[in-house]
Amino acid sequence: MFESIKILVLNYSYEPLQFCSAKRGIIMVLSGRAEGIESNGFVVRSPSMSYPLPAVIRVLNMVRRKRKKGIAFSKKNILRRDNFTCQYCGNSNNILTVDHVRPKSLGGKTNWTNVVVACKPCNLKKGSRILKETGMRLKKTPSKPDCLFFHFSIPSSPESHLQIWQKYLPTNYFSKSLAN
Numbered sequence: 001m002f003e004s005i006k007i008l009v010l011n012y013s014y015e016p017l018q019f020c021s022a023k024r025g026i027i028m029v030l031s032g033r034a035e036g037i038e039s040n041g042f043v044v045r046s047p048s049m050s051y052p053l054p055a056v057i058r059v060l061n062m063v064r065r066k067r068k069k070g071i072a073f074s075k076k077n078i079l080r081r082d083n084f085t086c087q088y089c090g091n092s093n094n095i096l097t098v099d100h101v102r103p104k105s106l107g108g109k110t111n112w113t114n115v116v117v118a119c120k121p122c123n124l125k126k127g128s129r130i131l132k133e134t135g136m137r138l139k140k141t142p143s144k145p146d147c148l149f150f151h152f153s154i155p156s157s158p159e160s161h162l163q164i165w166q167k168y169l170p171t172n173y174f175s176k177s178l179a180n
């Protein structure tokens with residue numbers, strides 16, 4: 001069954017890099033390219049050996065990440081950046097949409113610094129007015145994220161793995177991934 005279990009791979013700096021298959025993770029550790037950081041009682045057995053299955057491994061040589069063009073601007077990524085939370089009222093349970101802080105009709109751009117997550121009620125309340133006229137405030141100034149975790153989502157895994165991984169991943173990212 002362990003084939004379906006994933007291992008969280010950390011960079012030498014303990015920064016999360018990716019998830020890999022249990023098999024690949026074990027090969028990395030046995031070949032000396034990575035070390036097991038945490039395990040939670042799962043054991044892999046073969047006729048010749050048994051090996052505690054790590055939940056987290058850390059590579060022993062720093063992996064230099066290629067800075068790609070950056071995160072694509074999309075509604076999905078705006079939602080992720082804003083933690084699936086309305087940037088006006090802080091609510092995350094209402095139907096969420098995205099809002100142009102400076103309305104398009106007034107020349108507002110569709111970009112990272114002018115588009116935020118808004119719940120339906122806030123979106124309606126704001127309408128096509130500029131913020132100053134509404135008395136509403138942004139929770140934070142929107143900016144282009146450079147968060148690396150945008151590129152992977154948490155694989156479904158045993159609860160014990162999720163608990164361990166939580167220590168190495170940003171809290172809000174983690175909880176939202178689970179909720180989806």
Ligand SMILES: [Zn+2]
Pocket residue numbers: 086087088089090091118119120121122123
């Ligand atoms: Zn709202």
